[in-house]
Amino acid sequence: MNLYSLILTHEELSYDNHSEDFFIGIFAERQQAEETACYYLANVAGFNEHTCAYRIVPKEIKDSADDSIPSYVWIAQGWNVNDDGDEIDMVESECFLTKDHAEDEMRTMKKTVPRTEWNIDRWTVGQCEWCEGFVRDN
Secondary structure, eight states: OEEEEEEEEEGGGOBTTBOOEEEEEEESSHHHHHHHHHHHHHHSTTTTTSOEEEEEEEEEBTTOSSSOOOSEEEEEEEEEEOTTSOEEEEEEOOBBSSHHHHHHHHHHHHHHSOOSEEEEEEEEBTOOSOOSOOOOOO
16 A cells, blocks of 8 residues: 655755755645645745645555555655755655554665664654745845
């Protein structure tokens, strides 16, 4: 079973291998993620004022025994930090129903994709995590 991760990107502030991304949320249906992206790009401060794009990334639930939609999932992430303090070289796991499974995956990822920073987050399915928009100083 897949979930769908929605990321909005401020294209003007992205460069080289740094992408100025805003994780909006993880959704049970692709259409839900697309509708949310369109709403943000048309109505939410910052996203509707600057050159922003979106991408929807299918995320498999790796430890699911059935097709029921979970309330939340765990995702491991790794990244490096460049000289400007920006996160680069981001890698991300699939989704897991338990933190223990996400930690196991993170240990495996650390062996194959070295990064300086690592984190595991719990995300509520269907909830917008970035709600406020943004302001850009010129």
